[in-house]
Amino acid sequence: MGRPKKNQVEESTDLQKALLRARSARDGVFRSIRNLDSLANEAKTDVDKQHVFLARVISLEKYISQFEKYQQEILASLVDLNLVREFEQVDALVADAMEEMCGTIRSTMEQLQPKRTPNFVHKIVSLIHNNKAISDIERYHYLISCLSGPALTIVKAVPLSADNYSIAWNELTKCYENRRLLATAHVDKLFAFAPLKKKSVSSLLSFVHTFRENVSAINALGIENISSFLLFYIRVRVIDTKTRRLFEASIPQSEIPSLDDLLNFISQRCKILENIGKSAEKVELVSKPNFKKGKGAPSVKSSLTSTTNSSRPSQKTSKCLYCQLEHHLYRCFLFKKISTDLRRKFASDNCLCFCCLKTGHSANACSSTFRCKTCQSKHHTLLHLDCDNLSLKEFSQERGDKSQPNNVDSEPSASLSKFAGTTCTDKPVVLGTAIVRIFDNTGKLQTVCVLLDGGSQVSVMNSECVNRLGLQRRKTCTNVSGLSQQPVTKIKGSTHCRFVPLTAEEPQFVASDIIVLSQITRYMPSEK
Secondary structure: OOOOOHHHHHHHHHHHHHHHHHHHHHHHHHHHHHHHHHHHHHHOOOHHHHHHHHHHHHHHHHHHHHHHHHHHHHHHHHHHOOOHHHHHHHHHHHHHHHHHHHHHHHHHHHHHOOOOOOOHHHHOHHHHHOOOOOOHHHHHHHHHHHOOOHHHHHHHOOOOOOOOHHHHHHHHHHHHOOHHHHHHHHHHHHHOOOOOOOOOHHHHHHHHHHHHHHHHHHHHOOOOOHHHHHHHHHHHOOOOHHHHHHHHHHOOOOOOOOHHHHHHHHHHHHHHHHHHHHHHHHHHHHHOOOOOOOOOOOOHHHHHHHHHHHHHHHHHOOEOOOOOOEOOHHHOHHHHHOOHHHHHHHHHHOOOOOOOOOOOOOOOOOOOOOOOOOOOOOOOHHHOOOOOOOOHHHHHHHOOOOOOOOOOOOOOOOOOOOEOOOOOOOOOOOOEEEEEEEEOOOOOEEEEEEEEOOOEOOOEEEHHHHHHHOOOOEOOOOOOEOHHHOEOOOOOOEEEEEEEEOOOOOOOEEEEEEEEEOOOOOOOOOOO
């Protein structure tokens, strides 16, 4: 064999230098994340370090972006050098450690970030609600600016007008004026206060302010027997979830429970479980079959053994379906390197769950609690697709919806979509309506009235609504026809959108191939 050519040697040297530069830069970012993780652990017990941590944690997302960029450069260099296995043995371990530290940092950040107290409704009464110098519409605007999260969702569900301010305020107070919930939240803060590791003015002041503020708030709620409620709070945290649910269902939610209420309920439940247990034992003894040994008798032991052995390979396997190496699919950097469309196609072709990227079940039956980090919907982050590229078919696959429309009409036709109309009757027919919130072109939610027609096979939106939302419109070749094959003319293209219910942020629905018409129907049905 001859010597390698000079150009090949120089190219290999350049790749090795690029690999060294990428790894050095990656390691520098990793050290920054590790220092932030150490600071997060210190901030849990040291009040002085909490402000420093909250100031530095803003850079976390920048570090993660840089880390992933350098990881991609490392992977590209190793692929060119034909050293992909080295990436799995060395660099992937660094990525795993980084993800673990980022999880700890985010958890600490959520615990330390200042949050609104549950009784914020009472705090803004004197500033907004009882302020006679401002009008109702101004109160409404001020109220919206003071709220966030679920409270803001409740208020935004009511149309913004002066007449609706009282309605929005009543809905807000109805949801948050819960004495039991408020008292529990204040006691949570008392028990969550971390022990002081060293004496300092800031830590001691934090101790005094926390306990004074929450104890005063508990007294202001008018709880008659605070000691009994505290004992109830301590005991109720150690019972199982099912018993806790049954107890909560047995008491009025507006009342403050006591320790005696809890003990009496558990004593009664013990008697019920004892009675059920004895009855179940008797039924089992009576109904237990008595098999005789023989050729025709089934062997329970061998049956269980074969079932267990057959299920072991699926539990032990962790081989990546994409590159066939020993790791999970969601940790495969080759899989991450391809486009989102190809990742979704690979998951669909291999019958993978769109939530956890594993086989054996659909998204509806997935027990994973993780959600997409981009849109918080129930699918894996690697499969997140923007609304512009998401089709209705992919949306159905994401939720494991395997149902297909029944094709009743077998007559060949050039029409891609049809809707069923109705003949004129003696009485007017009123279709059902609903109010939903649709994302406009800026990402904001706007309220839209929806007409529900169970017999229609297409989704239609009028051009006025499309223009108000700023949705993108594209040309379409879809033919829409009604009775007697009468075509619907003047189709103004098609569009797509995402929408959510009126009073909740989830679930999010995607509608694609929406036909745009100048007018759908009259404002009110009338007789001619």
